[in-house]
Amino acid sequence: MAGPGAGGDRSPRETNFLDHLNSQAAVVDAVRARAEETAGQPDRCLAWMGVERQAERYLRESRASGGAARRLQRFEAELDAHREGMESAVTDARKEIDAVDAATRDAARRRLGLRIAVVGKGGSGKTMISATLGRILARQGRKILAADLDTCPGLAISLGLGMGMGMGEGEGEGEEATGVPMSVEEHAGAAYGWRLASGVTPEQAVDRHAAIAPDGVRFLSLGKIDEPEKQAAKQTVVAMRQILNGFGEPDWDVLGDMEAGPTTPFEHYHSFADRVIVVVGPAWRSGLTARRLLPMVNDVPTVVVANRFRDEPDHEGLEPVLRIPYDSEVAAAERLGVAPIDYCPDAAAVKAVEQLAGLFLPQEVSL
Ligand SMILES: Nc1ncnc2c1ncn2[C@@H]1O[C@H](COP(=O)(O)OP(=O)(O)O)[C@@H](O)[C@H]1O
Ligand SMILES: [Mg+2]
Missing domain, CATH: 3.40.50.300 (P-loop containing nucleotide triphosphate hydrolases)
Incomplete structure (x- = not known):
């Protein structure tokens, strides 16, 4: 079966939708890369809170627009992969956030x-x-x-x-x-x-x-x-x-x-x-x-x-x-x-x- 990746026959709306998912993934990758660069720095916890929030926002948006997205039925697999990517970003961010002591976490929360x-x-x-x-x-x-x-x-x-x-x-x-x-x-x-x-x-x-x-x-x-x-x-x-x-x-x-x-x-x-x-x-x-x-x-x-x-x-x-x-x-x-x-x-x-x-x-x- 020709999947959406098979190219060629996408409508402008479908292309836009896939680009939209990709640009969201790029945003999360970028905030994540920044968080990973902060190893050992005081802003580390804050940076991971930024990752958590960003991925959660896109998950929320995906739930809210789920109906519309599903009408573009053939992208079910892309949507699942996208959601999984966002969920794993949230999980990884929470691991990092939980790893710091409560005072550091509270200070980061105030700056978020x-x-x-x-x-x-x-x-x-x-x-x-x-x-x-x-x-x-x-x-x-x-x-x-x-x-x-x-x-x-x-x-x-x-x-x-x-x-x-x-x-x-x-x-x-x-x-x-x-x-x-x-x-x-x-x-x-x-x-x-x-x-x-x-x-x-x-x-x-x-x-x-x-x-x-x-x-x-x-x-x-x-x-x-x-x-x-x-x-x-x-x-x-x-x-x-x-x-x-x-x-x-x-x-x-x-x-x-x-x-x-x-x-x-x-x-x-x-x-x-x-x-x-x-x-x-x-x-x-x-x-x-x-x-x-x-x-x-x-x-x-x-x-x-x-x-x-x-x-x-x-x-x-x-x-x-x-x-x-x-x-x-x-x-x-x-x-x-x-x-x-x-x-x-x-x-x-x-x-x-x-x-x-x-x-x-x-x-x-x-x-
Ligand atoms: N607490 C207030 N007391 C008196 N005038 C106010 C107050 N808040 C807003 N206004 C005035 O009411 C009008 C509408 O306010 P605005 O902030 O532009 O509303 P909106 O953005 O919701 O349309 C403006 O002329 C504004 O200066
Ligand atoms: Mg106004």
Whole structure:
């Protein structure tokens, strides 16, 4: 029987699927090779935690997209081999992690980067929270990659990059102001017809295309999204997902400011994340959206954060871990196009996001 390796007769979609599996395997091989190089070094445990997390993420993604993959039936064997490879990476990583003493392990766990997706209804405060959280974590000495996955962008401004950034202009060093600010290649089998250029690793893409925001936060966006048809966003969204899913730096925090509405969570755009923040505002519809979103993202731990509340009661069944109050200074920062943390660092809402950062850091609680 002609297996998928027999070549020649694959559809673009099938080629893309196999390439996708191969690029995931390459990512795990790379983080693993780095971990193996750390023999005897203090970062060894952290590096293996990075391997464990990376392989687990791809296993999760494989489970989530299992139905779709199985429709490409003839790749059952490739899928099994892929899963086995990921499982053995997890097993090997756990062996290394268990071999160190508890204090070393705890220290590594604290340094392991957070991977957080922020979802919720439009206007609930996803962008304010993502940006402020990113800046706060960066000030605590953490390395931050903040990604705007919303085709109605705003994260650049809330991070303090000013107007005009995040629209595909002036991103990265030496990047031309026109053209898609991402290393992408056309492929008929990829969603929207484009994917991350072959041979470009997620880390290289971040290096090349992320703008540098205040406090050293690295910022990635979907490109020139203000243009008609959102052409650039279509060309970059698959690459963005590949970058976030495959970004193997073990000690970097990755924050994704997600698009409002149910489409992207339904398609598991949060798959890069280990945790999801569901932001809910006081409006009834915001509660409704949060309730719809929760079951779509609960393959990872979720927390509800209430934002912009004055004295309205919590939504029933949506107990927040934290309440960020309505704060007129935050709203004013937005009108001026500046970052809340720069405009009103002592505002109650900014202080509340500091508490949120504390909740996520592993030394506080495990969510
Ligand atoms: N705690 C808050 N108090 C007052 N205004 C807020 C607060 N959080 C967000 N805002 C404002 O509400 C609007 C929507 O917030 P934003 O973060 O852009 O939401 P989203 O990204 O979910 O669409 C913005 O104008 C923002 O400045
Ligand atoms: Mg937003």
